[in-house]
Amino acid sequence: AQSVTQPDIHITVSEGASLELRCNYSYGATPYLFWYVQSPGQGLQLLLKYFSGDTLVQGIKGFEAEFKRSQSSFNLRKPSVHWSDAAEYFCAVGRNTPLVFGKGTRLSVIA
């Protein structure tokens, strides 16, 4: 069965610091992988996605993620966090079936 694990429920980082949000998945074949961001009271916005090819993918707002098949991971990174990045982040996996989402990681940014 497909599943996504986001080990960190809540992360706090200082503005300007680097960020890495972890995502591990279980999927029977080569998956499509996604990261979404949800700001308070908003719907989910797609940050980036991986289908195939280059394992390092660039997204919006300066985010990137790296697909590591050997580790079944798709971690999200940003070199320098801005206060506006405070939100909930969801990793998702799927291909020919509806996406399965992780439970999310809440990011807080402090001055």
Place this chain on the structure above:
Amino acid sequence: GAGVSQSPSNKVTEKGKDVELRCDPISGHTALYWYRQSLGQGLEFLIYFQGNSAPDKSGLPSDRFSAERTGGSVSTLTIQRTQQEDSAVYLCASSDRDSLNYGYTFGSGTRLTVV
């Protein structure tokens, strides 16, 4: 339309009443998905439409939940005899499964509160 539209944005209902939640997907998107988001629980898949048919309704929690899609466009999620545990944010998404730019576009959701 330009995005996925959901209505109402907020709904407060009394336990035992029926509610209807509406989703208007992006024009031309053939696939439509309903998810439920409860506090701390992430997104729970409910049902998926391809055109007007629902190949996967495995996530509907009980027979009180039903959904339909007409004209390959608007979808309605109906919850009968609402219970307090139905309180959640109901999210709708649409996608063009045949597009190389495949990905879900989400609406802002309907926050349902059962009192």
